[in-house]
Amino acid sequence: MSQPDWIHPDRENLTWETFGEASRYLSQAVVDSGWFPDLIVGVARGGLIPAGAIGYAIGVKEMGAINVEFYTDIGATLPEPIILNPQLDVASLEGKKVLVVDDVADSGKTLDLVVNLLKETAAEVKSAVIYTKPSTIFEPDFSWKKTDQWINFAWSVLPVITADGSFKEGA
Secondary structure (H helix, E strand, O other), rough: OOOOOOOOOOOEEEEEHHHHHHHHHHHHHHHHHOOOEOOOOOOEEEOOOOOOOOOOOOOOOOOEEEEEEEHHHHHEEEEEEEOOOOOOOOHHOOOOOEEEEEEEOOHHHHHHHHHHHHHOOOOEEEEEEEOOOOOOOOOOEEEEOOOOOEEEEOOOOOOEEEEOEEEEEEO
């Protein structure tokens, strides 16, 4: 079987198949830790797919999302991450154990923002990511792999499909 066109030898390439392995690994790590979440919050957009996969794997049906924007392009970010609408009802987290899931702890600023925000209400908050970068300021509780390379995620590497049927780079 040939590789997809988006696979680059100088990047970390997470294919759908490898994502399946990574999400099962993370799910098993959560269960093996003896800590079990009441609900899972995915960081939109990159954390939504892994959050759903982990929720299915460990049998957690209570799911939420928090919308954060930080990256604006490959290697380009806002000065600080910002929370976008619609916002998560943080009051509904009171007294609950929450697992925050994202795709990568790159700078760590997004996870730091989200975890600290949710800790204000939730009983306990832990975090899980597929990838951790060596330069992160926030070390997640669960991580599948460390890398210092740019990551091509299967769900975000292809061009955006537009209403007129054309494609545009960037997502």
